[in-house]
Amino acid sequence: MDDALNARAMEPRQTPLHPAHVRADAKLVPFAGFWMPVQYGSLLEEHQAVRERAGLFDVSHMGEIVLTGPRALAAIQRLATNDLAACAVGQAMYAAVCNERGGIVDDVVVYRRAADDFLVCVNAANRAKDLAWFAKHVPEAAPRDEGDDWAQLALQGPRASAILARLTRVDLAAIGTYHFRDGEVAGKPCIVARTGYTGEDGFELFCRPDDALALWDALLTAGAPDGLVPCGLGARDTLRTEVRYCLYGNDIDEGTTPLEAGLGWIVKLGKPGGFLGSEALARQKAEGVSRKLVGFTLTDRGIPRHGYPVLLDGRKVSEVRSGTMSPTLKIPIGLCYLPADRAAVGQPFAIEIRGRPVPAKVVPTPFYKRPSV
Amino acid sequence: MASYPEELKYTKDHEWARASGSRVTVGITEHAQEQLGEVVYVELPKVGETVTKGEPFGVVESTKAVSELFSPVSGKVVEVNDPLTDSPATINEDPYEEGWMIQVEATQPGDLEDLMNAKAYVEFIEEEAE
Numbered sequence: 375m376d377d378a379l380n381a382r383a384m385e386p387r388q389t390p391l392h393p394a395h396v397r398a399d400a401k402l403v404p405f406a407g408f409w410m411p412v413q414y415g416s417l418l419e420e421h422q423a424v425r426e427r428a429g430l431f432d433v434s435h436m437g438e439i440v441l442t443g444p445r446a447l448a449a450i451q452r453l454a455t456n457d458l459a460a461c462a463v464g465q466a467m468y469a470a471v472c473n474e475r476g477g478i479v480d481d482v483v484v485y486r487r488a489a490d491d492f493l494v495c496v497n498a499a500n501r502a503k504d505l506a507w508f509a510k511h512v513p514e515a516a517p518r519d520e521g522d523d524w525a526q527l528a529l530q531g532p533r534a535s536a537i538l539a540r541l542t543r544v545d546l547a548a549i550g551t552y553h554f555r556d557g558e559v560a561g562k563p564c565i566v567a568r569t570g571y572t573g574e575d576g577f578e579l580f581c582r583p584d585d586a587l588a589l590w591d592a593l594l595t596a597g598a599p600d601g602l603v604p605c606g607l608g609a610r611d612t613l614r615t616e617v618r619y620c621l622y623g624n625d626i627d628e629g630t631t632p633l634e635a636g637l638g639w640i641v642k643l644g645k646p647g648g649f650l651g652s653e654a655l656a657r658q659k660a661e662g663v664s665r666k667l668v669g670f671t672l673t674d675r676g677i678p679r680h681g682y683p684v685l686l687d688g689r690k691v692s693e694v695r696s697g698t699m700s701p702t703l704k705i706p707i708g709l710c711y712l713p714a715d716r717a718a719v720g721q722p723f724a725i726e727i728r729g730r731p732v733p734a735k736v737v738p739t740p741f742y743k744r745p746s747v
Numbered sequence: 748m749a750s751y752p753e754e755l756k757y758t759k760d761h762e763w764a765r766a767s768g769s770r771v772t773v774g775i776t777e778h779a780q781e782q783l784g785e786v787v788y789v790e791l792p793k794v795g796e797t798v799t800k801g802e803p804f805g806v807v808e809s810t811k812a813v814s815e816l817f818s819p820v821s822g823k824v825v826e827v828n829d830p831l832t833d834s835p836a837t838i839n840e841d842p843y844e845e846g847w848m849i850q851v852e853a854t855q856p857g858d859l860e861d862l863m864n865a866k867a868y869v870e871f872i873e874e875e876a877e
Contacts, residue, residue, distance in 0.1 A: 417810050418785050608811055675832075677788050677808050698810060699787045728806070 389434035390525045390583040394590050398604060406498035408435040411606040420609035421701040424572050425744075428531030429605035430593055433571075433578070434586065437501035437521040439494045439508055446490045449515035452649055453508060454484060455632055457642040461486045466552045466569055469640050470632045471507065472651030476658060477628040478635070480504050481620060483569060485554055493520070493565075493580075497622045511650060525586035529593060529602075530576030530613075532744075537597040538577055542566065546577075560592035571610060573617030574744055615696050615707060616742035618669055624680060625667060625695040625709050633658050634711065635667045636739075666717040667695070669739035671705050672725060676732040678708035683726040686716060694725060700741060707741045708734075749777040752843055756819065756859050757868035763843065764819040764859055771820045771859065774847045775807065775838065778872050784809035786835040791848055796824050798851055800858050805848065807838065816848065820858040826850035 386404040395402060400411035411432060413420060423429045441449050450458045456469035463486050471479040480500045485493040496504045501521050508517035529538060535546050544557035544566050554567035562585035570576040581589055594602060611621070618636075620626045626635045633641060633655060643656050672678060678697030683690045697708030712723065719738050724731035755763040761779035765772040780786065788808040798804040798818040805816040828847050831837055838846040853859075863871060 412811070413784070416785060418787075612810060675788075675790070677813075679813065699808070701787075701810065 389432055390586040391432040391434060391527075391590055394587055394604075395432065400604070400606060403607075405607060406435055407501075408498065410435055411604070413606040413608045414604050417606070417608040417612070418701050420603060420605040421612050423601060423603045424531045424574055424605060424609060424613055425702055426532070427601040427603075428529060428533040428537055428576075428597055429572075429603055429609065430590065430597070431528040431530065431605050431607075431610055432526075432590070433528050433610075434525040434583070435498035436526050437496040437498060437504065437519070438524050438580070439496055439505055440518045440520050441492045441494065441508075441512070441515045442488075442518070443490055443515060445512075445515045446492055448647075449508075449512035449517075450484060450492045450494070451645065451647065452512055454482070455641045455649060455651070455655070456484070457645045458484055458486065458492065459645070463488055464553055464555060466554060466567060467640075468552075470626075470637060471504065472632065472649070472655065473628060474651055474654060476631040476633070476651040476654035478622070478626045478630055478632060479507055479628060481622055481626060481637075485565065485567065487565075495526075499623060522583070524580045525583045525589075527579045527581070527586065527589060527593065528570055528572075528576065529579065529597075530570045530572040530605075531574050531602075533597070533600040533602065534574070534576040537593065537600055537602055538566075540596045541592055551575075560589055560596075562589050564589070571619055572613040573619070573740065573742065574613075611696075612698050612701050615698050615709070616700050616702055616740065618709065618739040618741065620667075620709075621696060630667075630711070631655060631658060631663070634663045634665055663714050665692070665711045666714050667709055668712050668717050668721075668736045669741055670708050670710065670723075670725075670734045671737050671741075672708075673722075673733045673735055676725070676727045677706050678710075678725045678727070678734070684710045684712070685724040685726055685731050686712065688724075688731070690726070691723075697725075702742050712736070749781065750843075751777065751865040751869055753865050755843070755865065756862035757865065757871075758817060758819045758862055759871065760815075760817040761872075762817060762819050764862060765847075766853075766859055769822075769853050769856065770825070771822070771851045771853050772847050773804075773816075773819060773849050773851060774842055775816065776868070777842050779814070780839045780842050780846075783807060783812055783814050786838045789831050789835045789838065789848075791827050791829075791831070792824050794824055794827055798822060798824060798849070800855065807835070818851070819862055820851050820853045821855050822851040822853040824849050825852045 454469035565580040721736040
């Protein structure tokens with residue numbers, strides 16, 4: 375391949391909402407092979423808008439892999455750690471896809487669209503890897519890559535439901551958390567799912583790429599009186615960190631298991647027939663994990679960042695996986711792995727910041743929990 | 748529109764220096780704060796510490812980025828803008844006045860001579876952008 379072709383292959387792709395981002399003068403960065411908005415104006419204001427009002431995210435970079443047909447249920451059961459037999463039609467389930475060692479290949483949300491139809495929403499960076507993994511392990515279900523057939527918009531925040539209600543006849547009150555329906559929003563056919571990655575109430579709308587711009591504009595217009603603003607990946611990251619949602623590639627990866635990451639609740643070891651990684655995970659559960667992903671704060675000034683050394687008794691034991699200054703709580707927060715016998719709330723340790731150990735301690739997570747209504 | 752006061756001197760690391768006799772006040776430029784985004788954390792030296800021209804004297808951080816601060820002069824820190832610790836966003840709002848960071852009693856009077864004037868600095872950041 376010549377250099378010009380290489381350069382073209384490397385150039386990030388644009389989501390269907392790219393013109394809207396350019397128009398809004400968003401700061402665009404290459405992320406998982408796409409030009410993605412990191413922020414439109416103020417990251418902190420975008421974060422606050424989602425906590426207090428509503429924010430609209432372009433998450434079209436996410437991948438979709440579809441399993442349909444008589445072998446679809448068995449296939450997804452083989453791939454996913456969660457029990458999709460217990461997932462009703464119209465319901466979604468968070469799950470991990472693990473390798474034989476129990477390491478996390480990806481974390482996914484599975485939408486059951488019919489008894490024999492599963493749409494698996496996968497991380498953007500893992501689209502090709504997951505498709506190859508699915509094709510290798512469940513070829514009989516003929517996994518189909520629909521990544522380019524869907525755009526995805528996330529409307530998140532306490533005002534999300536009221537805003538969306540202005541644009542749809544779908545009975546939103548009838549859609550519970552982690553449930554979805556097909557319906558029209560602003561005249562565009564969508565999957566309307568009550569899911570998200572911010573810790574707030576909200577919806578993710580899967581639509582046709584050609585409809586995405588019109589839907590984006592309609593939502594922003596309808597939500598303007600409520601203070602709806604477009605939000606970038608920057609706020610998405612601080613929002614998810616505050617509620618301790620794992621980010622693939624940071625907090626979890628093929629070298630970590632869901633049990634170590636505190637995701638035991640999506641691991642259904644009792645599921646008939648087991649699943650990829652179930653033996654390794656059953657063994658790990660019986661023996662007890664040797665390390666745990668914990669939330670921490672610093673007890674002195676500083677901001678923990680991905681990759682900073684984690685010191686226990688003055689010795690490096692791991693690295694910070696996620697870390698930021700919490701925009702809502704205004705305190706430094708982070709996630710890291712600690713030895714399981716030293717991972718209890720209150721455990722003191724240190725984060726090395728620019729060569730200096732800064733005292734830290736394990737705190738309960740989520741760091742932030744939305745006020746109950 | 749970004750502004751670059753004529754009376755200041757500028758470094759390639761995007762600090763500014765304002766000399767008044769041997770006292771030099773130091774901060775970061777409009778361009779620097781724009782690039783960094785909203786500052787949420789600042790770490791500055793204490794009064795009495797020494798700083799060295801071209802060496803780090805502190806850190807500013809936005810939610811997404813960490814940026815070291817490099818001293819445009821050598822000398823002893825005689826004043827620190829401590830309120831920035833609690834309101835680091837001042838650096839975004841008013842980088843040349845309220846957002847100043849440290850004042851140094853310079854020991855090398857010639858330190859500022861090789862820094863850029865406003866015109867040269869504007870050309871420098873335009874070149875950097877290309």
